[in-house]
Amino acid sequence: MTYESSVMAVKMFEFSSKEELFSFNANIDCPYCTKPVTASQHHLSTHHLRCAIHYSENGIGKFSIPCFCPEERRGKRSHWHCTKCTKIIQRSSDFRLHLSNHGMVMTDKPQDGEETSMDNTYVSDTPEERPPCQKCDSLFATPPNFRQQSKQQNGKHEQPMLCVDAKNGIYVTPKDSEGTSILIHICKSLVAQSFLCELDSCREFMSMAAQSGNPGKECFHLERTKNARCYSPPPPLCNASLEEMAEKGILSKSRKDECMALVSRAFMEEVDCVFPVFWEENGPERFVYFSVFADQNEVWCTFGRTCVTLDTKFGKWHCQCPDANNAQYSCIHQHLCMWWVFQERPCWRQSATVNRMVEMEEIPAKIMKTDDIL
Ligand SMILES: [Zn+2]
Ligand SMILES: [Zn+2]
Ligand SMILES: [Zn+2]
Ligand SMILES: [Zn+2]
Ligand SMILES: [Zn+2]
Ligand SMILES: [Zn+2]
Incomplete structure (x- = not known):
């Protein structure tokens, strides 16, 4: 040796x-x-x-x-x-x-003095037989008794998973297990025989598994779609509220037309243009996420949807698309979400009044000015 x-x-x-x-x-x-x-x-x-x-x-x-x-x-x-x-x-x-x-x-780091072994209450993760969901025909969805489902076997919370497009089998979940990270999209559709995750590391993992003779191996996100919250349609966007925003000068006439055009394309595809995501395990959260129809297939919108984030504390918006890098103008996806907020959550117009820069890890900063939404 x-x-x-x-x-x-x-x-x-x-x-x-x-x-x-x-x-x-x-x-x-x-x-x-x-x-x-x-x-x-x-x-x-x-x-x-x-x-x-x-x-x-x-x-x-x-x-x-x-x-x-x-x-x-x-x-x-x-x-x-x-x-x-x-x-x-x-x-x-x-x-x-x-x-x-x-x-x-x-798991968390064990307390000092304790051994690293977990308690003995762990039971193996065997999914029960579940009937197909009434609303979306998804075999993977379960009734929305979500609080219970989100408990992991060892008492830790599993990251939540939500179906945002039942027709195409699109789900959203937080990117990783730490804090306020971004939302990712995954696609699990039996109809289209499509089992894909947005993250490169997951795709790599699955192709490695396939090469080593395990082609059905799903990434950690795809696997969790069996515990997903069902699709339930969000309140639709009304043209009247968009007109009101345009009157208040929150967006330009041409942007208003673009927003309406994208909403009608989403309607033709039978998907929701703006799907707000509230995890809300412990009451209202600071960050709100939106899955937004993008009608494109680029790297930043793998399954035709992008993720928009609103920091309700500082009224700061973020989108994955390249247009969002422009510091002066909001991208169309942010405007679509502002539309939803303007219409459905007038209270956040108030919370967007502090005009201050905060750092959000891995998310390029951008401030929405108070007058943008008021
Ligand atoms: Zn060393
Ligand atoms: Zn080493
Ligand atoms: Zn490994
Ligand atoms: Zn994954
Ligand atoms: Zn469902
Ligand atoms: Zn965007």
């Missing part, structure tokens, strides 16, 4: 307890670091365990630690070695998603 391979043999990336991680021979150099540094308990705690990603696999608590090994090191950043396949992943949010795709359930 060469030196290299003997080092590799002891180099684990997944552990089920702190003790397992600390059971290293403390006299060796840390195998997860570039610079020679003794793999003391202190070093392992502060440099690796502290940033570990925790999850449960079949009810057993585990964690993976970040690695700084020179083979994959880029700059000062750490990376992650997947123990379920051989992939090396740079960003921790991508690694969480990747692990979810392998069937791991993300």
Whole structure:
């Protein structure tokens, strides 16, 4: 056995307890670091365990630690070695998603003094037999008893999933499990035999699974469509409210016509032009998301729809489309959502009065001026 391979043999990336991680021979150099540094308990705690990603696999608590090994090191950043396949992943949010795709359930870091193993109340995720949904004929949807369904087996909340277009099997869900991230679209349609996720990492995961002889493997999002909230039509947009907005100078005459044209194209396609998404587990939320018909098939609207976000605290809008990068004008999708807000949620016209810039992670900032909507 060469030196290299003997080092590799002891180099684990997944552990089920702190003790397992600390059971290293403390006299060796840390195998997860570039610079020679003794793999003391202190070093392992502060440099690796502290940033570990925790999850449960079949009810057993585990964690993976970040690695700084020179083979994959880029700059000062750490990376992650997947123990379920051989992939090396740079960003921790991508690694969480990747692990979810392998069937791991993300968990919080266990409290100090506790072991990482989860409680024993975990039961396996066997979906019950469900009748097709009355409203949308979707086999994957369940009645809207959502609060219960969103509970994960280990007591953590599963990310919600909502059907926004029953005809084409389009669903929306938060992009990742952390905080106020953007909405993504996925498509699961038996009719069209289409099982697709908007995220590149998921597509890659599924094609890797297909190549290794598992063609039916679904990404973590597609799998969760079985617990989706049913399609239920949102209040339709009325021309009268758009006229009122135009009279108030919120949008131009030509933009008003564009909005009406897009709404009628959506109508012909039998889909909703603006579909507001409220997760509302614990009352009103700061961020409201809209799935908006775009009538295009570009990278930014994979299934013909884009995602618009409204920060109700600061009245700030965001859209995925390239037009939204223009700091001076709102894109048509934002205007369509403003239409919906103007019509259905006059209270938010008030909340959009603070004219201040806040940083929203990964979302280019843009402010909607108070007078835009009042
Ligand atoms: Zn180290
Ligand atoms: Zn490494
Ligand atoms: Zn993997
Ligand atoms: Zn996915
Ligand atoms: Zn349904
Ligand atoms: Zn847009």
